[in-house]
Amino acid sequence: FFYVTELYGTIRVVKRDGSVGTYASGLLDFNPTGAFPGSGEQGLAGIAVDPVSGDVFVSVLHDSTTNPGTHYPKVVRFSSNDGGLTAASSTVLLDMIGESQGQSHQISSVTLHPDGKLLVHMGDGFVAATAQDLDSYRGKILRMNLDGTPASDNPFYDLGDGVNSRDYIWAYGVRNAFGGAWRALDGLQYTVENGPSVDRIGKVVPGRNFGWTGTNASMLTHALYAWDPAHGPVNIAFVQPETFGGSGFPADKFDHAFVSE
Numbered sequence: 001f002f003y004v005t006e007l008y009g010t011i012r013v014v015k016r017d018g019s020v021g022t023y024a025s026g027l028l029d030f031n032p033t034g035a036f037p038g039s040g041e042q043g044l045a046g047i048a049v050d051p052v053s054g055d056v057f058v059s060v061l062h063d064s065t066t067n068p069g070t071h072y073p074k075v076v077r078f079s080s081n082d083g084g085l086t087a088a089s090s091t092v093l094l095d096m097i098g099e100s101q102g103q104s105h106q107i108s109s110v111t112l113h114p115d116g117k118l119l120v121h122m123g124d125g126f127v128a129a130t131a132q133d134l135d136s137y138r139g140k141i142l143r144m145n146l147d148g149t150p151a152s153d154n155p156f157y158d159l160g161d162g163v164n165s166r167d168y169i170w171a172y173g174v175r176n177a178f179g180g181a182w183r184a185l186d187g188l189q190y191t192v193e194n195g196p197s198v199d200r201i202g203k204v205v206p207g208r209n210f211g212w213t214g215t216n217a218s219m220l221t222h223a224l225y226a227w228d229p230a231h232g233p234v235n236i237a238f239v240q241p242e243t244f245g246g247s248g249f250p251a252d253k254f255d256h257a258f259v260s261e
Contacts, residue, residue: 180192
């Protein structure tokens with residue numbers, strides 16, 4: 001099956017014959033209506049599927065119970081009892097209460113790596129300073145186990161002061177990392193990110209600071225490629241034998257990154 005997140009709270013499932021069903025719906029606890037692009041540009045975003053269990057992982061915003069209208073990011077795992085056609089239950093893996101986000105600079109892409117870890121891309125919530133603050137989940141790429149706990153080999157992992165954002169951080173200093181993908185050749189994550197007027201592709205290594213401080217110049221930090229002026233890259237995928245057997249592409253396209261703008 002092929003799963004699709006729709007921004008305003010629905011997950012669709014597409015079967016091999018092209019028929020489309022609803023895996024889950026009504027996943028937002030706030031009215032998403034708003035100007036688009038603008039205030040309506042928030043809701044349900046990233047998705048990944050566990051090849052072992054068939055469970056579906058998504059990233060989404062939810063409404064604050066104490067301050068309605070303020071939205072916080074969370075990661076949710078869905079399970080099915082009918083072979084993946086519909087969700088039967090859901091579990092919140094990580095709820096980042098207090099980390100307000102919205103309008104595209106929100107939680108976004110999630111990537112399930114072969115090592116069994118989930119990488120989660122977090123926008124800065126339109127507050128650039130969060131990207132350099134290790135005590136904030138915003139402006140980061142997070143790494144967690146599939147039960148929602150932080151991976152113990154993360155660079156800032158230390159449970160001596162309890163579980164917090166530092167335990168989850170894999171890399172930081174990002175502004176708005178829309179898309180991410182695992183590359184088999186080096187086993188690393190790559191991300192495409194939107195800046196104010198300069199965008200970039202970056203290679204994610206543990207503990208890396210991508211340098212976002214609120215300027216276009218800072219978007220050049222660790223950029224493998226930069227778009228200047230901005231093109232708005234939103235996703236990236238590698239064509240490689242390890243992913244769907246190369247998806248039918250010829251061998252001379254293997255290890256190429258394809259980016260949607």
